[in-house]
Structures are given as C-alpha cells and as structure tokens.
Amino acid sequence: xxxxxxxxxxxxxxxxLTIDRLRIDRGExxxxxxxxxxxxxxxxxxxxxxxxxxxxxxxxxxxxxxxASDLDYRRRISVVxxxxxxxxxxxxxxxxxxxxxxxxxxxxxxxxxxxWLAKLSIxxxxxxxxxxxxxxxxxxxxxxRAFVLEPELLLLDEPFSSLDAATREALSAELKRLLADxxxxxxxxxxxxxEVRDLATRSLWLEDGRLIPRPA
Numbered sequence: 001x002x003x004x005x006x007x008x009x010x011x012x013x014x015x016x017l018t019i020d021r022l023r024i025d026r027g028e029x030x031x032x033x034x035x036x037x038x039x040x041x042x043x044x045x046x047x048x049x050x051x052x053x054x055x056x057x058x059x060x061x062x063x064x065x066x067x068a069s070d071l072d073y074r075r076r077i078s079v080v081x082x083x084x085x086x087x088x089x090x091x092x093x094x095x096x097x098x099x100x101x102x103x104x105x106x107x108x109x110x111x112x113x114x115x116w117l118a119k120l121s122i123x124x125x126x127x128x129x130x131x132x133x134x135x136x137x138x139x140x141x142x143x144x145r146a147f148v149l150e151p152e153l154l155l156l157d158e159p160f161s162s163l164d165a166a167t168r169e170a171l172s173a174e175l176k177r178l179l180a181d182x183x184x185x186x187x188x189x190x191x192x193x194x195e196v197r198d199l200a201t202r203s204l205w206l207e208d209g210r211l212i213p214r215p216a
Contacts, residue, residue, distance in 0.1 A: 001026040001185055002047070002153070007056030009042055009209075017042045017209040019056070029179055029186045031196045034206035040189045043206065044157050047187060048079050060153070075102070077153040078146035082161055084138040086130035091122060094130045095144045116144040120174065136167035140174075147178060154179075156188035160195070172198055 002024040009017040017039040024030055032040050045051035047058065049070050060073055078098075086094050096113040104112075117123045120140045125133065130141060139159055146154060160168040176199055179186060190196060196203050205212055 001061050003059045003061075004047075005057050005059075007046065007053050007058070009039075009046060009051065009053045015209060017046070017053075019043070019211060022204075022211065024185065024187065026185050027183050028201045029188070029199055031200035031203040032187060032189050032206060033191065033196065033203060038206040039209040040206050041157055042209075044079075044155050044187065044189055047153075048077060048155050049073055050079075076151060077155060078149050078151035079155045079157075080139075080142050080146050080159045081157045082159060084142035086133070086138055086141060088129065088131050090127050091130055091133070091141050092117070092126040094141050095148055098145060098149050112148050113144075116148040119147070119178065120144040135163050136171060139163065139171060143171075143175065143178070147182065147184075150182075152185060154184045154186040154188075156186065158189050158191065161191065168192075169194075175199065 002022075004019050004022040006021075007017065007019040008015055032043060034040055042051065046053055049058075060076070087097060089097075092113060095116060096109050099109045099112060114123070114126075117126055120143055122137065122140045122144065125137060125141075130138070133141065142159065160171055163171065172195055178184075179199065186199075188195070188199065
C-alpha cells in the first residue's frame with residue numbers, strides 16, 4: 001500500500017531521518033518504537049505529508065489507484081496525535097467536522113457521526129463541549145473523528161501516553177476491536193511494549209533516524 005524509498009529529512013543541516021526503504025502492506029498494523037529523538041514523530045509527519053522531506057519518495061497505492069496530489073492523499077488518511085486538539089465545539093461537531101469539510105450531505109454526516117459516537121461509547125457526551133472532557137474522553141472523540149472519515153491509512157502518535165494505566169488499557173482494547181472490524185492499515189508510535197503485543201502485526205525500531213534490527 002505504501003512504499004518509502006531513499007527518504008532524507010534534515011533539520012539545521014543534520015539528517016534526522018534516513019529511510020532507505022520501508023514498505024507498509026494493506027491491512028497491517030505497524031508499530032514504530034525507539035528512544036526519544038529517534039525520528040518517530042518525524043516519520044509519522046512525513047507519512048501524513050505534513051512534513052516535506054529533502055529527498056526521497058513516498059508511493060501510496062490507494063484502493064482506487066495511485067494518488068497524485070497531496071489533497072487526494074490527505075483525504076485517504078486520518079491522524080491522531082498525543083494531544084487530541086479538539087475544537088471549542090460540541091463532541092458531535094468535533095466528530096462531524098471532517099465530514100462537513102468534505103461537503104457530505106447533512107443526513108450522511110449525522111448517520112456516520114452518530115454511528116461512531118456509539119462505537120466509541122461517547123453518545124452520552126455528544127452535546128458536551130470538546131474542551132471540557134477528561135483525557136480518556138477526549139481521545140475517544142479523537143479516535144471517532146479519525147475513524148468516521150473511513151481512512152485507508154490511520155496514523156497514531158502515542159495517543160494513549162498521557163492517560164492513566166486503566167484508561168490506557170481500556171482504550172487500547174477498544175482500538176484493537178475497531179482495527180479488527182475495519183481492517184484499517186495503521187502506523188502507530190509507542191513506547192509501550194504491551195501496546196505492541198496487543199495491537200501490532202509488525203514492529204520496527206528507529207534509532208538516530210534510521211531503521212535498525214529490533215533490540216532483544
């Protein structure tokens with residue numbers, strides 16, 4: 001589904017990410033691990049086309065064929081970061097925002113939004129302001145906002161790292177169920193070996209901006 005070749009990202013003249021080749025197959029759940037500063041978030045931003053590499057190519061083979069423009073590419077992906085970055089609107093409006101941006105019919109927006117509110121067990125929060133949620137509630141909204149777009153590629157940057165252990169475990173179980181149900185190709189960054197065991201079909205280790213064999 002995705003092939004990265006000869007990728008180089010530099011900051012202040014220094015290479016912070018160098019990927020000779022990386023292939024991500026359709027339907028797989030890829031965990032990316034490594035120490036702080038290894039280049040994990042940089043890789044995610046490049047995959048989201050939010051950061052332009054100095055050199056290299058990323059080929060995305062959509063279900064409908066190759067994608068040429070950045071806009072077409074971004075319409076096929078969803079990104080969830082550590083900070084949910086919710087709007088100062090209701091939970092319903094937060095989840096529906098991407099669908100409305102794509103100018104879908106109002107009834108389609110309502111049906112899809114309500115379906116994902118239910119799947120993430122946050123229907124009871126739909127009228128609550130997005131900025132008045134607990135950390136776990138906010139991340140449920142962020143996941144619903146991502147999945148409602150029916151992405152071909154889901155990118156997750158340590159979405160549970162700031163949550164307490166019980167909430168993190170519950171949300172990880174929810175995510176595992178949703179990925180099994182939707183078969184969404186996923187790349188997620190984590191420091192948590194339990195998340196790798198529970199969620200990933202494959203894992204990679206980044207260190208000093210390069211992919212290396214996973215430490216024992």
